[in-house]
Amino acid sequence: METTNTRRAWPRLLLASLALALSSTVCALDITLPRETARFKESGLPGYKLVLENCMTCHSAQYVQMQPPSSPRSYWSATVQKMKKPFGAQFADEDIPAMVDYLAKTYGAERTATASMTGK
Ligand code: HEC
Structure with a gap:
């Protein structure tokens, strides 16, 4: 049971960090836009x-x-x-x-x- 839970947590962690990385990229793009x-x-x-x-x-x-x-x-x-x-x-x-x-x-x-x- 425990092993299954740990295994399932990994993809979620990966997704969360991917989302974080993506959102910070979007912010950076906003700022550098030549107004x-x-x-x-x-x-x-x-x-x-x-x-x-x-x-x-x-x-x-x-x-x-x-x-x-x-x-x-x-x-x-x-x-x-x-x-x-x-x-x-x-x-x-x-x-x-x-x-x-x-x-x-x-x-x-x-x-x-x-x-x-x-x-x-
Ligand atoms: C409903 C959304 C929308 C509005 C409002 C809009 N456009 Fe566009 N426009 C687009 C889309 C979608 C494209 C194509 C984007 C692409 O090809 O990547 C585009 C592309 C363009 C291009 C690039 C050349 C081409 O033919 O693709 C020009 C020039 C342009 N628009 C001018 C205008 C002008 C002038 C207005 C106001 C009269 C306007 N747009 C309003 C959606 C819009």
Whole structure:
């Protein structure tokens, strides 16, 4: 009887230490996340606020920053639609044009135009 108990305790101990190790890894990841690059670039465009509200629930702004700067408006439009279907984002269809406008002008092919407008 005793031998069985001891044998059963080992896997539990192993699991417990594994869980501990895992949770400390998760914490470390949280702390090292580069905060500034995870944010959307500020802008006076109406789409900026909408993107802040609608695009931060599932991932940071880094996914947007990783897109090729040559991406045209149609690409941003398709990407935003994809977030809704199939990915399941919960924003209104009427928010889409303004968000696409902001994305194309801030991260895509139209961004030089905005840069010269705002002097940045
Ligand atoms: C419901 C969750 C959700 C929301 C809200 C969301 N996304 Fe995503 N997004 C995803 C998923 C899932 C992926 C794909 C992740 C992967 O491939 O690893 C993704 C990937 C991306 C990518 C990478 C390129 C690609 O096509 O996969 C971009 C750019 C992006 N999202 C932009 C946005 C923008 C802009 C918004 C706001 C309009 C947004 N996301 C809102 C879930 C979401």
